[in-house]
Amino acid sequence: GAVVSQHPSRVICKSGTSVKIECRSLDFQATTMFWYRQFPKQSLMLMATSNEGSKATYEQGVEKDKFLINHASLTLSTLTVTSAHPEDSSFYICTATGTVYGYTFGSGTRLTVV
């Protein structure tokens, strides 16, 4: 089946630094990538939608300058958390469309900002 590889699985960074999370579709072309954020014991909140070669569409309330999304190719989308602060600590999940399976989720990234 389709696979989305998400890296890193866990990252700890210092406050004020930037962190990049990658989601790569291994055996299909991800026409659209969705980025979600999940707080502990809570639901998945959509942050943004990205399509290859175009600017991401951000959900209301999501700071586009803080959460930079790039979808430069049909197999790679990245989320960069800029100038990270402790409140950005969360679990980030990507999911891609582009196959008959519907949505293919990455395994998630646990970000801890100290």
Place this chain on the structure above:
Amino acid sequence: AQTVTQSQPEMSVQEAETVTLSCTYDTSESDYYLFWYKQPPSRQMILVIRQEAYKQQNATENRFSVNFQKAAKSFSLKISDSQLGDAAMYFCAYRSAKGAQKLVFGQGTRLTINP
């Protein structure tokens, strides 16, 4: 905007018994898709079952079945013969058939299986 509500934060069931997880949604659209996803402790999202709104027949996948009531905007998940491996967070999700394919998730229900 569409919303999805799961009113049961936690549920528990004895192994081998049947449990039903509730989900309601709000939409003005007539064509859409509904999903149940399982998130085990590994946090990998796993598709359990999917329902197209235009289909009257309820979807089934082995021990998992849904009760889709379109007029009531209700989409419950029934798990039969519960197994220890079914323990997880379960999320109900909605997707419009038009426009953006984004999934809107409910708050989730944590299911515990008692041996």
